[in-house]
Amino acid sequence: MSTFESSPKRRRVTRSPSPNNYYDLDEPYEPYVPVAQRRQARLAKLSSLGAATDKEKAQREQQEADEREDEEREEERRKEKARRERTLLMEAQEVHTRKAAEDAQKTDVERAEEKDAEILAAIAARRKLASDLELAKGIQYTDPLKTSWRPPKYIRDRSAEENRRIRDKYHIIVEGDDIAAPIEHFTDMKIPEPLLKFLKSKRIFMPTPIQLQGLPVALSGRDMIGIAFTGSGKTLAFCLPLIMLACEEDAKLPLIKGEGPVGVVLCPSRELASQTYENILQWTEALSREGTYPRLNTLLCIGGISMSDQSHVLNNGLHIVVATPGRLIDMLEKKRFTFNNCKYVCMDEADRMIDLGFEDDVRTIMSFLRRQRQTLLFSATMPRKIQDFAQQSLTKPVLVNVGRAGAANLDVLQVVEYVKQEAKMVYLLECLQKTAPPVIVFSDNKNEVDDIQEYLLLKGVEAVAIHGSKSAYAQEERQYAIKAFKSGAKDVMVASGVASKGLDFNDIQHVIIFSMPKEIEDYVHQIGRTGRSGKTGIATTFVNMNTPEQTLLDLKYLLMEAGQKVPPFLLTIDDPRAAQGGSLKGCPVCGGLGHSISNCPKLEDTQRRQMASHRSNVDTGGY
Numbered sequence: 001m002s003t004f005e006s007s008p009k010r011r012r013v014t015r016s017p018s019p020n021n022y023y024d025l026d027e028p029y030e031p032y033v034p035v036a037q038r039r040q041a042r043l044a045k046l047s048s049l050g051a052a053t054d055k056e057k058a059q060r061e062q063q064e065a066d067e068r069e070d071e072e073r074e075e076e077r078r079k080e081k082a083r084r085e086r087t088l089l090m091e092a093q094e095v096h097t098r099k100a101a102e103d104a105q106k107t108d109v110e111r112a113e114e115k116d117a118e119i120l121a122a123i124a125a126r127r128k129l130a131s132d133l134e135l136a137k138g139i140q141y142t143d144p145l146k147t148s149w150r151p152p153k154y155i156r157d158r159s160a161e162e163n164r165r166i167r168d169k170y171h172i173i174v175e176g177d178d179i180a181a182p183i184e185h186f187t188d189m190k191i192p193e194p195l196l197k198f199l200k201s202k203r204i205f206m207p208t209p210i211q212l213q214g215l216p217v218a219l220s221g222r223d224m225i226g227i228a229f230t231g232s233g234k235t236l237a238f239c240l241p242l243i244m245l246a247c248e249e250d251a252k253l254p255l256i257k258g259e260g261p262v263g264v265v266l267c268p269s270r271e272l273a274s275q276t277y278e279n280i281l282q283w284t285e286a287l288s289r290e291g292t293y294p295r296l297n298t299l300l301c302i303g304g305i306s307m308s309d310q311s312h313v314l315n316n317g318l319h320i321v322v323a324t325p326g327r328l329i330d331m332l333e334k335k336r337f338t339f340n341n342c343k344y345v346c347m348d349e350a351d352r353m354i355d356l357g358f359e360d361d362v363r364t365i366m367s368f369l370r371r372q373r374q375t376l377l378f379s380a381t382m383p384r385k386i387q388d389f390a391q392q393s394l395t396k397p398v399l400v401n402v403g404r405a406g407a408a409n410l411d412v413l414q415v416v417e418y419v420k421q422e423a424k425m426v427y428l429l430e431c432l433q434k435t436a437p438p439v440i441v442f443s444d445n446k447n448e449v450d451d452i453q454e455y456l457l458l459k460g461v462e463a464v465a466i467h468g469s470k471s472a473y474a475q476e477e478r479q480y481a482i483k484a485f486k487s488g489a490k491d492v493m494v495a496s497g498v499a500s501k502g503l504d505f506n507d508i509q510h511v512i513i514f515s516m517p518k519e520i521e522d523y524v525h526q527i528g529r530t531g532r533s534g535k536t537g538i539a540t541t542f543v544n545m546n547t548p549e550q551t552l553l554d555l556k557y558l559l560m561e562a563g564q565k566v567p568p569f570l571l572t573i574d575d576p577r578a579a580q581g582g583s584l585k586g587c588p589v590c591g592g593l594g595h596s597i598s599n600c601p602k603l604e605d606t607q608r609r610q611m612a613s614h615r616s617n618v619d620t621g622g623y
């Protein structure tokens with residue numbers, strides 16, 4: 001039997017204790033309470049219960065009232081939100097309708113200008129060129145570097161008006177504050193005597209316009225953007241100040257192994273770097289020849305050559321480095337030398353360096369710099385957009401501009417001929433008869449370069465070819481071709497534009513542009529291989545149905561600007577912007593005069609390259 005069965009019986013006993021059962025000792029004792037007392041207690045309990053119920057009721061009512069109020073407030077909020085949303089929607093609709101109405105009223109020109117402004121704004125948002133450390137720490141140099149160089153007193157005493165007259169005489173345009181006075185004679189520039197003698201031996205007697213203004217600016221330590229036409233002596237304008245700076249540093253405290261360089265010259269191609277290196281070697285050798293000035297060490301740092309061949313340079317103090325970006329980064333990463341004391345950074349063909357292709361490399365190179373430096377950017381072509389971008393990255397820069405940036409050299413006679421595609425090769429032979437050698441033939445297509453050379457060789461013409469192929473074999477071939485052509489052993493050099501930019505060959509008589517480059521800047525550089533250092537030359541360009549109309553328009557305006565004969569078929573090409581009554585100012589991206597920024601072939605090219613590099617980065621997991 002379970003205990004559950006017995007318990008009710010026991011509880012019953014407890015609840016109604018019977019007088020007969022009070023002997024049950026299991027039950028707790030419960031004292032007797034008289035009935036009157038019990039009634040009173042019940043009454044008291046009942047009255048207290050009543051009071052509690054009233055309180056609860058009041059509380060409940062209060063709670064209900066609160067809830068009602070909350071609901072009302074929430075409802076009000078919902079209504080207000082709906083009202084606001086309706087207003088915003090209406091406003092947006094109104095704006096949209098207004099804009100559509102305005103757009104409908106806008107002319108094509110206004111719409112095109114707006115589009116151009118949007119593209120320019122996007123370009124202007126580029127991060128400035130500075131080292132990562134400087135960008136991260138927000139370091140900004142406000143004052144130019146100080147140098148000990150001073151012009152003679154009579155030049156320092158010249159009035160601003162006199163300086164302006166000299167600049168006008170040489171068509172020099174300057175922008176910036178406290179610009180050094182132009183100096184018309186090398187002897188007044190405090191150039192070391194052995195260098196002056198050497199310049200004379202090279203028949204360099206008087207500074208060219210870019211030199212007479214650029215050299216004083218650079219020697220006084222200022223950041224600079226130097227723009228002057230092809231063949232106008234820019235190389236000397238940026239190399240001489242570096243040589244003089246290195247010389248001064250070494251005289252103060254000679255550099256020993258592991259120290260230096262004092263400065264670097266960056267070039268966009270190996271050939272151009274080699275040429276600049278050769279120039280610097282000649283000048284530094286001339287400088288130390290008489291024993292009065294120190295021997296300066298220069299390193300050529302380009303792809304495709306063995307660096308161990310120059311170990312003797314690295315085993316001494318290093319003064320100057322001439323480099324292409326890729327190999328330079330490689331050497332800096334391997335710590336073969338550092339930029340801890342680099343004070344002078346110059347970029348030749350600077351628009352190419354900080355624009356297409358090299359921008360990231362230049363940023364990487366900048367990140368190795370540890371101190372304030374003097375930065376110089378030089379080119380024959382420097383579209384406004386690149387000038388603006390460059391200005392932001394320099395410290396109180398001075399702009400020295402001889403002629404319009406991107407204008408053709410006036411010493412080149414430009415002839416443009418309509419030649420059908422299939423007739424080009426035969427006509428080329430005819431064209432070669434126009435002048436005596438040496439002649440350069442340009443084509444932007446690598447295969448075409450080879451085809452032309454082969455054809456010329458078949459016809460008995462002594463021709464060599466260079467193009468931008470990166471293999472070591474191609475590099476050797478290029479060096480051989482350049483040497484053979486420079487020495488006069490070969491009469492004709494067939495070249496792709498990339499491989500020949502900035503190259504200074506002696507007395508080129510004639511440049512033949514077999515296929516017109518899409519970008520007018522390339523054309524300006526290509527025809528600029530002739531008509532150098534004051535001599536005259538001819539450039540013949542073949543165009544036909546395959547030449548884009550916009551390129552032809554750029555060409556037409558360039559010929560007009562240079563006062564050259566414009567062939568009738570070019571004259572018939574109308575500028576769509578003129579028909580719409582739009583502005584005819586040059587494209588700020590490439591400097592072309594025949595199109596606006598939204599039709600710029602260079603911009604298209606940049607975007608295509610960026611997309612391709614993005615794709616290849618993604619494909620190779622390069623991010």
Ligand SMILES: Nc1ncnc2c1ncn2[C@@H]1O[C@H](COP(=O)(O)OP(=O)(O)OP(=O)(O)O)[C@@H](O)[C@H]1O
Nearest residue numbers: 204206207208230231232233234235380502504533
């Ligand atoms: N003051 C001068 N007088 C005469 N010739 C000079 C002078 N300065 C430089 N030259 C010569 O002019 C030629 C062209 O110079 P350089 O190669 O520096 O031109 P550039 O302006 O850099 O041309 P590009 O834009 O095509 O690179 C060189 O052979 C150089 O020796």
